[in-house]
Amino acid sequence: MLTEEEKKEIQKEVKQYPYPAVACIDALKIVQQHRGWISDESVKDIAQVLRISSEEVDSVATFYSRIYRKPVGRNVILICDSVSCMIMGYESLYQYISKKLGISFGGTSSDRRFTLLPISCLGDCDNAPVMIINNDHFNRLTIEKIDELLEHYK
Numbered sequence: 001m002l003t004e005e006e007k008k009e010i011q012k013e014v015k016q017y018p019y020p021a022v023a024c025i026d027a028l029k030i031v032q033q034h035r036g037w038i039s040d041e042s043v044k045d046i047a048q049v050l051r052i053s054s055e056e057v058d059s060v061a062t063f064y065s066r067i068y069r070k071p072v073g074r075n076v077i078l079i080c081d082s083v084s085c086m087i088m089g090y091e092s093l094y095q096y097i098s099k100k101l102g103i104s105f106g107g108t109s110s111d112r113r114f115t116l117l118p119i120s121c122l123g124d125c126d127n128a129p130v131m132i133i134n135n136d137h138f139n140r141l142t143i144e145k146i147d148e149l150l151e152h153y154k
Contacts, residue, residue: 002042002045013027013030014027020050025064025067028057031045036072037068043061065119077097077115077132078132079094080118080122082128088128089129093142096146103115127140133149
């Protein structure tokens with residue numbers, strides 16, 4: 001069940017649009033910000049608030065790569081796997097991170113500190129390879145830079 005705070009934040013967003021359904025992405029982001037991910041129960045609750053079907057909410061939630069439909073770690077690492085990043089060494093950096101954290105794409109480290117996910121493009125091709133940790137964008141990655149970043153995000 002959504003908390004009163006979540007409902008209030010969603011209703012605030014709904015007021016900005018001509019139809020409640022248009023606030024679906026905003027509602028998903030609000031609930032995810034509070035809970036870290038979107039459960040099936042949350043999908044149903046959001047649908048009820050927006051007066052649309054659960055299937056409609058779920059289709060939006062599963063379309064966007066930054067909406068998480070299962071629990072994630074405290075920090076989510078999104079590594080760009082586009083052609084530009086691939087050419088600039090993405091694969092060796094992915095292998096390094098994967099080995100260091102003991103997880104592959106879709107996995108969460110045993111200490112729940114990191115979840116590792118691919119993302120198709122971050123729009124920073126001239127500074128490849130790139131990744132995001134939470135909402136922070138990093139480019140021109142090296143193994144040394146990755147070590148510093150992983151240490152910073154506790």
